[in-house]
Amino acid sequence: MSEEDDRMSDDDRMIEEAAAAYCARDPEYKRVRGLRGATPSFDRQAWNEMASMGWVGCRIASTCGGSQLNFRQLALILEQYGRSLAPEPLVAVGVLAAGVLAHSLNDANKQWLQRLAAGTWLPTLAWQELGAEPHSVEPIATRVEARNGGYVLHGRKRFVPIAESADAFLVSARGIDGCGLYLVDREAAGVTVTPHLRVDGGTWSDVALQDVPLGTEALIANGPQALESLELALDEARLAAGAELVGLMSGVFDMTVEYMKVRRQFDRPIGSFQALQHRAVDLYMQVEVSRAVLHQTTAVFDASTDPRRRALAASQLKARASDAALQVAKGAVHIYGGMGYTDECNVGLFLKRAMVLAAWLGNATVHRRRYGRLVDADPNAQEADADEVRTPLQQEARAFAESHFPPEWRFPPYRINLVKARPWLRKLYQKGWGAPNWPTEYGGMGLSAHDQVRLQEEFDRYGIFLTPNAALNMLGPLLIRYGTDSQRKKYLPKILSGEMLWAQGYSEPGAGSDVAAARTTAVLEGNEFVVNGQKIWTSDADHYEGTFILVRTDPHAKKHEGLSILLVDLQTPGITVRPIVNLCGETSFCEMFFDNVRVPKENLVGEMNRAWPMAKSVLGTERIMIGHPKLARYPLELLGRLLRSRGLWNEPVARTRFEKLRLDVLDLGAAFVRVVNVLEGGGEVGPEVSILKIWISETFQRIADMMLDIGGESAVLDEQEPLADGTSIHVAKQYFLARPAAIYAGTNDIQRNIVAKAVLGLPQ
Structure with missing residues (x-):
């Protein structure tokens, strides 16, 4: 991006x-x-x-x-x-x-x-102490007392930047009135600076304060104002450090990609090795998601002065940027090989600076824990959604779900099939909320990317968990962009209302993620196409009314040419649908056989033999929607409920794992909004959209892995486990459900290949 x-x-x-x-x-x-x-x-x-x-x-x-x-x-x-x-x-x-x-x-x-x-x-802040809770602004050992019409300061501060060359220190100290901030001249009597060399060549110092005399003018702030000033300034500095880390990781990543293009081994550039390409794509994802979180955080700080909102945003960014910068810098050293371990190679400079900036003002673990504490203190603060700041749309969505979504469907142990959910889809359609992302002229809501995410968050909080709607997310946008007026009038209302559910017919046996290798043929005879062939992995085709299929209409054309898209009524004679039992014991997968199936010519979408650009557009749309954070947000909610039910919510190891997963989901939300904003601005989203799908599907899998780990023996029972809050969970089904997330819409391995070549420009 x-x-x-x-x-x-x-x-x-x-x-x-x-x-x-x-x-x-x-x-x-x-x-x-x-x-x-x-x-x-x-x-x-x-x-x-x-x-x-x-x-x-x-x-x-x-x-x-x-x-x-x-x-x-x-x-x-x-x-x-x-x-x-x-x-x-x-x-x-x-x-x-x-x-x-x-x-x-x-x-x-x-x-x-x-x-x-x-x-x-040049002043510098001296606020950290030995023995204090890490990154607490409350001073413990450093104290001040009134004496001779002024103050006397004594204590010791740690990790003070540029202390050996600063002109003054801003020192936090505890006195009778609580915390105070004092301005201390570097040359004042009783001040001793002991520098410690950092790995990047800079210094942090210990500053000893032995009965340092101060005048009354040295007091900068006292009591609650002092603590508030510290917290506000520290969060602003965490944002700034996060921005510096994003720049650092971007710089070393760009340097590494260029190196991969010119460094040769085995008579070819190392950038052509698939293993290194995939490693580079993983680093690229870290950079892009971190940049998206940075932009989201600056928007929060520029729009709000609420300390809690800023604290949440600052900790989210610092956790992401600290972790990502270390991953990217370490990855660069690995790709450079032996040279990367030498001091003369510049990637080592980036690794050392990343280590310093990642640790300063709290590392990733510190800020994941801080984020969790802030959310626990006020669950509504997670997204700054306390009632007084919830948007009118969110308030309306909560009320609408409360009135119309069946209570017995809330927080289901397994996602609800769209056939069963038709009454809910109908209510959304009647409300005008059937398609938040569609333009209003076609019956959609025309919401911004931000509002789409916020609306979905409300439904997620209410426990609404449905199977993906291919017609809504893929076919509708396809018809809006490429369909005829008659096709739009005929099908879009039925898609919105759930009257007509559609299965996607792209994949074929033996082709896998190579969608362009379609062998299903469609021969035009008069005003009808005659279709023969087979499609597979057509989710819920045994229960749906239609399918949109990619067919070969010119058998002599090149692989990516001679393809067309047809709309097919699944009741048409000659179609056989065979359900396939998946690992969950469900029949959500199907294969379809076409034996001389006659499809009206008017069901052709777009131009004949020119479907590949449309197919890619649909796949891009699919990856955007599959890359929606909702894919993992609901399983994350179930994981949280499981932890609370098992009494593990405050167990340090389990909670640390959970907070990392929670921020992985939230961080992807920032990247998702950024991608959709490009579309709304009339831009084109390229193959880099694949990082959404890769990130969220693999996060979903890590969530499911933790469920299985926490669940123990109960997790492998083929039954629902009741939870303490009255809901239930089927851990094994969640675990199975996470497996294909990295496979459908093009396996994550194929997506990494695409990004490596089309975005990073790595050699074939």
Whole structure:
């Protein structure tokens, strides 16, 4: 997904281009290497240049001399900054320290902010302590007491950035009134700095404070305001660090892909080896999903000042970016081989910086746990959906489901067949909600991608779990784009109402994911096609009314040519449907046999012999819908219910696994919205859409794997297990159901091949 997909304003684009140009001045990373282990570990001249460009004062109000960029613009700069591995403390000073001062703003602080924005004064925040709960803002060991009309400070802080070259420390300390923030001069009596060299060549320091005397003017904030200022500034810094990590992983990934194209082994580029191609696609998915979460997070921060919403968004991003950056950097070292393990290879610089940034301000595990605690404190806060902030559409959806969806179908142990769900589909149609993604002129809701996801979330929360609707998700969009007026008038209302359910007829025996290898023939005789052949994996065709099939209408054309799409009534003479029993013991799979089946010519969709572009469009639409986070969201809900029922909700190991899966699903939601937004803007989504399908299907499988693990002996019983909340679960069926998720709509292995060649440009 390109940057154009995000509809940047002209101002945003100018900021990004300027940042890219500035950060590209050290393409061989010689400056970065030269500053490793130096004191200071950054370039003062570069810092002054950044100040003159407004970067240092990026989050400072213009009234205090800052440039006051929004968070989206800040992220655009920091993505480029991360690619360059620049060692200057832009986040530590320009976001974190500046944020503490800005959120504690008083008349005295304005002068400090002006000097900070100008680049002439470098403060750094000292807030972490030995013995304190990791990343808690509550100081324990560092204390302050009133003495001689001022204060005396004593304690010890850890992991303080640029402490050896800072001008002052912003120190959190506990006093009679609770937490306070104090400004301490670097040269004050009783201050001792002990630097510790990081793996990337920078430093974090211990700062010992032994009876440090302070005047009353040193107090920046006290009590609840001090804690609030710390929390707000830390979450802004976590967003900024996440943006830098996204840039870092993007930079090392691009470098690695180029290396794969030119490095040769066994007389061919290593990028042509399928194993390495698949590894590269997995790294690409990490980059793209992380970037989507970053864009979602900046939107939250720019739209809301609610601390809880920001905390959730910041932890979601920091968890994703920290984990992904390490995966991408480690993967790059592996692909570079032995050279990647040498210090002279630049990928090692990226790995070391990723290690530092991933750990700073809380690593992935810390923020997954924090996210879980925030949700537990207020379950509605997970998506900021407390009643007072739920959108009118969401409120209406909740009320509608409460009134019309059968209570006995809520949270079923296995998804409900569409034939059984026809009454619900009819009610949605009557409401005008049959197709959230269709244009309104064809009976759809015309919702934005964001609203589509939010509507589905409401239905998910109510426990609505239906089998996928191929007619709604694939055939409808196909007819809207390529069908005739008469076809649209005849079929679209019946699709919306559930009156006519359709099976997809693409796959054939022996062809698998090679859809273009279709051998089912259709010969035009007068005003009818005569169809002969076989289709397989046509879900629920034994219960549905129609099928849309890919047929070969020109047997002499090339493989991807001479194909057509026909609409076929399954009651037509000559059709035999044979159900296939799957691992669940269900007959959802079918194979269809066509023996001289006569189909009216008017049932041809689009042009004859020109179906391949349409078929690809349908497959793309299918992968978008299969890539919808709802595929895994409902099983995740069942897993949570199973953990609570077994008394494992607060067991650390199980909860850590669950939180990782929960954020995997939520992060995919950000990428899904981003893809659909491209379509809504009139753009074309290319083969990169396959990452949605790969990500969510494999997440679904990991969820099912955990269900089986937690379930133990009960999980292998072929029966429903009652849960403590009155619902039930059939773990084995969920486990079986997850298996084909990575197979249908083109196996994930084939999708990785497509992305490797069509998106990454790796050699054949």
